[in-house]
Amino acid sequence: MTYKKYALVLFSVALAILLIQCSKALDGKVAASLPAAEEAKAAAEKKNHSLVQEGKQIFRFDTFGDEAFWSGVLHLDKAIAGAANGGYGPGVSPNTALAVGLKVDAEALPPEVVAGIQSGAVRLDDPATTLALLKLNAVVGVKATFELSGGLKSVGITCASCHSTVDDSFAPGIGRRLDGWPNRDLNVGTIVSLSDNVQPIADLLHVDEPTLRNVLGLWGPGRYAAVLFVDGKAFRPDGRVAANLIPAAFGLKGLELTTYTGWGDISYWNAFVGVLQMHGKGSFSDPRLNDPVKYPIAVENGFYNVVNNPDLLTSKLPALKAYQHSIAAPSPAPMSFDAGMAGRGKALFLNKAQCAACHAGTLLADDKLHTPEEIGIDDFDAKRSPTGKYRTTPLGGLFTRSRGGYYHDGRFTTLDDVIGHYDRHLQLNLSAAEKRDLKEYLKSL
Numbered sequence: 001m002t003y004k005k006y007a008l009v010l011f012s013v014a015l016a017i018l019l020i021q022c023s024k025a026l027d028g029k030v031a032a033s034l035p036a037a038e039e040a041k042a043a044a045e046k047k048n049h050s051l052v053q054e055g056k057q058i059f060r061f062d063t064f065g066d067e068a069f070w071s072g073v074l075h076l077d078k079a080i081a082g083a084a085n086g087g088y089g090p091g092v093s094p095n096t097a098l099a100v101g102l103k104v105d106a107e108a109l110p111p112e113v114v115a116g117i118q119s120g121a122v123r124l125d126d127p128a129t130t131l132a133l134l135k136l137n138a139v140v141g142v143k144a145t146f147e148l149s150g151g152l153k154s155v156g157i158t159c160a161s162c163h164s165t166v167d168d169s170f171a172p173g174i175g176r177r178l179d180g181w182p183n184r185d186l187n188v189g190t191i192v193s194l195s196d197n198v199q200p201i202a203d204l205l206h207v208d209e210p211t212l213r214n215v216l217g218l219w220g221p222g223r224y225a226a227v228l229f230v231d232g233k234a235f236r237p238d239g240r241v242a243a244n245l246i247p248a249a250f251g252l253k254g255l256e257l258t259t260y261t262g263w264g265d266i267s268y269w270n271a272f273v274g275v276l277q278m279h280g281k282g283s284f285s286d287p288r289l290n291d292p293v294k295y296p297i298a299v300e301n302g303f304y305n306v307v308n309n310p311d312l313l314t315s316k317l318p319a320l321k322a323y324q325h326s327i328a329a330p331s332p333a334p335m336s337f338d339a340g341m342a343g344r345g346k347a348l349f350l351n352k353a354q355c356a357a358c359h360a361g362t363l364l365a366d367d368k369l370h371t372p373e374e375i376g377i378d379d380f381d382a383k384r385s386p387t388g389k390y391r392t393t394p395l396g397g398l399f400t401r402s403r404g405g406y407y408h409d410g411r412f413t414t415l416d417d418v419i420g421h422y423d424r425h426l427q428l429n430l431s432a433a434e435k436r437d438l439k440e441y442l443k444s445l
C-alpha cells in the first residue's frame with residue numbers, strides 16, 4: 001500500500017467514525033427532543049379534545065339558567081304538560097312537538113321505548129309521553145328538570161333547539177343528532193305562542209298581546225327574529241314580517257364575522273344569543289346597543305350591559321366556540337348532484353360568474369362585509385346591524401339549508417332564483433346550460 005492509499009483509507013475510516021458519531025449524537029438529540037414536542041402536541045390535542053367535548057355538552061344541554069324565562073315567565077313547562085299532567089291546555093304530545101319542528105334523539109331512547117313506539121304501545125298522541133321523552137333527555141334542544149315526585153318542574157332551551165336537527169333514521173323527526181345543521185322545521189313563533197303569558201314580551205315591545213301573537217304566527221318554520229328584541233322592528237318596510245332563517249352553526253372555523261350582517265365574532269354572538277335571546281343568566285356588554293334611535297328596546301332594558309351574578313355563561317364561551325369550530329360543513333350525498341355538470345359549474349363559479357370574488361377559499365366566504373348595492377338587495381336588515389352591511393355567507397353544506405329559501409330572509413326560494421338574481425345583478429350573461437351547471441355545483445357544496 002502506498003502512503004497515499006494508506007492515508008486515504010485512514011481518512012475514510014476516520015470520516016466514517018465521525019459520521020457514525022455525528023449521527024448517533026443527532027439521534028440522541030432527536031430522541032431527546034421528539035418525545036417532548038410530541039408530548040406537548042398530544043397534550044394540546046387532548047386539551048382541545050376535552051374542550052370540544054365540553055362544548056358539545058353545553059351546545060346540546062346547557063340552558064344557562066334560562067328556565068327562569070321559558071318556565072318562570074312563559075310557563076312553557078305547564079303548556080307542555082297540559083291540564084291532565086298539572087299544567088294547562090291540551091298539552092304537547094310527541095305528535096304536536098314533531099309538528100312544530102322539535103326533533104327526537106333516537107340514540108337517547110332505550111330499547112323498550114323504541115319497541116313501544118314501533119308497536120304503538122307508546123302513544124305519540126299523549127303529552128305524558130312527551131314528559132317521558134324529556135326525562136330521557138331525548139327532545140333535542142329542550143332541557144327539562146323534574147320534581148322528586150316525578151312532575152315536570154321546568155324546561156329551558158339550548159343552542160341545539162335551533163342549530164341541531166336529526167337524520168330521520170328512525171322516523172320523520174326522530175333519528176341521530178346532526179349538530180350545527182339549522183332546524184328549518186322548528187316553528188319558534190308557534191312554540192312561544194303556546195304560552196299563556198306572552199304579555200311580558202308584548203310589554204317589552206310596546207304592542208298588545210294580539211299583535212304579538214300575530215307576529216309570532218307570521219314567522220313560520222325555520223325563522224327567528226333576534227334583532228327584534230333590541231330594535232323593536234317586527235315588520236319590513238314592504239309590510240312583510242321581519243324574521244331571518246336559522247343559519248348553520250358549522251363550517252365557521254376561520255371566520256371572524258358571524259351572522260348575516262356580521263354583528264361580531266362567534267363568542268360575541270354566542271353571548272348575545274345566550275343572554276338576550278335565550279334569557280340565560282350570563283353577562284353581555286356591547287356599547288353599540290346603547291343607541292336610543294337604533295336600538296330603543298335595548299336602551300330601555302339596559303341590554304347593552306347585562307350582568308348576572310352568578311354568571312352561568314361567560315366561562316363556557318371558549319368551549320362552546322371550540323365545539324362549533326370543530327364541526328366541519330357536511331358533504332351532500334354523491335348521488336344528489338351531477339358531478340360532471342358540477343365540475344363545469346365550479347369553473348363558472350371561479351371565473352365567469354364571479355362568485356369566488358366573495359365566496360372565496362375553502363370556506364367559500366371572504367369573511368368580509370358587503371354593501372346592499374354590491375349584492376343587489378335592499379338595506380333593511382343590514383341597517384339594523386351596527387355594521388350596516390351583509391356578510392358573505394359561507395356556502396359549505398348548502399344542501400342542509402335547502403328548505404326555507406336562500407339569503408338571510410329566504411327571499412330566493414330556489415337556487416335557480418339565486419342564480420337568476422346574480423345573473424341580472426352582475427350582468428353575467430350566463431346561458432341556460434351554464435346556469436344549470438352552476439346550480440349542480442352549488443348542490444355539491
Ligand code: HEC
Nearest residue numbers: 158159162224244245246247249258259260261270273274
Ligand atoms: C331561537 C333559535 C336560536 C337559538 C336558541 C340559537 N340561535 Fe343561533 N341563530 C339563530 C338565528 C335566527 C341566527 C341568525 C341571526 C341573524 O343574523 O339575523 C343565528 C345565528 C347564529 C350564528 C351565526 C352563524 C353564521 O353564519 O355566522 C351562530 C354561530 C349561532 N347562531 C350559534 C348559536 C349558539 C352557540 C346558540 C346557543 C348559545 C344559539 N345560536 C342559539 C337562531 C337561534
Ligand code: HEC
Nearest residue numbers: 353354355357358370374390391392393401406407408422
Ligand atoms: C359581492 C360579493 C358576492 C358575490 C360576487 C356573490 N355573493 Fe353570494 N352572497 C354574498 C352575500 C353578502 C350573501 C348573504 C346575503 C344575505 O344573506 O342576504 C350571499 C349569499 C349567497 C347565497 C345564499 C346562502 C344561504 O345560505 O342563504 C348563495 C347560494 C350564494 N350567495 C351564491 C352565490 C353565487 C352562485 C355567486 C356567483 C354567481 C355569488 N353568490 C356571488 C356575497 C356575494
